[in-house]
Amino acid sequence: MTRHLDQELTALLDGALPPARAREVEQHLAGCASCRAERDRLAHAVQLLAALPPPPAPSPDFSRGFYARLDAEPTARAGVLELLRRARWRNLVPIAGGALTLALVVGALASYRAEQARLARGLDLYQDYELVAGLDAVQDPEDVLVVGHLDELPAGARP
């Protein structure tokens, strides 16, 4: 019978049982030596704990130290910035990283296209053929063939 009363014994000692349940537990205790022994063991510990000396009082500097720290806190506007710095940096890092990556990709593409345009402007030179043939933008082999024979076209027909 002790087992099912275990939690009830602690709650009974703490006055945390509803009155009807407390009466039932008291009735059980009246007829159960084992439960009474367990209640007494728990009550002994609770009694000792209640007699513990209180923790030492704070030092005289406690309040002054707190207000000094409070005064050193950032102002409301700076507090928002501080909040952003503290709470959002984990979010800002991937966002900033993504933006930087995007900027690098866009920049690289722009640079690549500018290089293509520069090469295209000199296509009338045969030595540019190998460079043009190596460009990914020239996907169709027929384009490469045309470019390779540009010098055979009449001067007025060249691009």
Next chain:
Amino acid sequence: MASDPDAALMLAFQNGDERAFRTLFERHGRAMVGFCHHYVKDGARAEELAQDVFLKVHRSAARYQPTARFRTWLYRIAANHCLNELRRGEYGARREAAAREGGSAPVDLDSLPGGAATPEQAAVGEALAGAVRELLARLPEKQRTAFVLCRLEGLSYEEIAEVLETSVSAVKSLLHRATVAAAEALAPWSAPDGKEARQ
């Protein structure tokens, strides 16, 4: 929670009344030092932790909902802060080293703890406090917090449930297990009216 004067102060602070916050600190600051003491036992560190707790309250005032009692909200912040402190390796290592050296601090008979009439009683009280300190260090985090709030801070089961954001039934279970552990740890001690330990 209109019946909670602390909640009213907190709402006033939310509306910009800095004096309301200072009143809350004056009311609960010392109690918070005592609460933090149950976790760190180092007086200076307990004060620092209690200050941290109120700085957190100051910073997070906007998040306070008057549906929660101010005291339980405060204890929740404090308990989480103290448990984080315990989880930090450096403090844990110091604590374990102290426990290996015997746990209880040497008794200074010149400074009697509150309520002690004689140096001998003070020594017994300090030794008992050392035994409780060792017990607390062994309890799982939730049991420890429930135990401290109930046995050492005097909160009701309902208030502890609010602090731990759990059910009263769960609190009952946590407190029973912690009290059984306390009964085992403190069995060698005589009742407080005897004023002497049997060990």
